[in-house]
Amino acid sequence: MIYSFDYVNEHYGVNACHGRRVLVDGKPGIITKDCGHHIGVNFDDDKPGVINNCHPTWKVEYLGIGKVRKLTKSQERGKRWLEYGDMFESFMDFVYWDMEQLREEQD
Numbered sequence: 001m002i003y004s005f006d007y008v009n010e011h012y013g014v015n016a017c018h019g020r021r022v023l024v025d026g027k028p029g030i031i032t033k034d035c036g037h038h039i040g041v042n043f044d045d046d047k048p049g050v051i052n053n054c055h056p057t058w059k060v061e062y063l064g065i066g067k068v069r070k071l072t073k074s075q076e077r078g079k080r081w082l083e084y085g086d087m088f089e090s091f092m093d094f095v096y097w098d099m100e101q102l103r104e105e106q107d
Contacts, residue, residue, distance in 0.1 A: 005034045012056040021063035024054050030066045042069065049075050 005016040016039050020031045024041060033040025033051050039060075040051040048069035054060065071079065081094055088094040 005031075005039070007036060008034070008039060008056045011037075014056050014060070015062050016056055017065075019065050019068055021066040022054075023061040023063065025059040030068055032068050047075070048072065049079075 005018075008014060008016045016031055016034075018031060018034075022029055022031060022039070022041060024043075027043055027045070029041040029043035029046075029052075031039050032042045035051075035053050037055075038053040039056050041054045042048065042051055046052070049071045077095075077098060080098060081091070084097075085091070085094055088097065
């Protein structure tokens with residue numbers, strides 16, 4: 001996925017980028033998404049993948065580059081369910097299909 005942060009950087013004069021550590025109102029996190037006029041921050045206290053829209057200049061301190069945490073396996077499956085789930089009659093049908101897809105990828 002490509003995140004440009006061009007609008008935020010040009011209009012607010014900040015140095016936002018994917019993976020940059022930030023303190024928002026004293027709360028540590030990492031920028032994980034370009035949300036147009038806002039930055040998407042995954043706070044350290046939240047699960048990976050939980051993104052909070054934050055104004056780029058409201059009590060934000062930009063720090064160095066950090067590491068974006070990966071989604072848990074159940075979060076990844078939930079994301080795939082949202083993408084493909086309407087093709088199945090039940091969640092269990094999806095789970096069996098999903099397990100088969102993962103096995104094929106490993107081979």
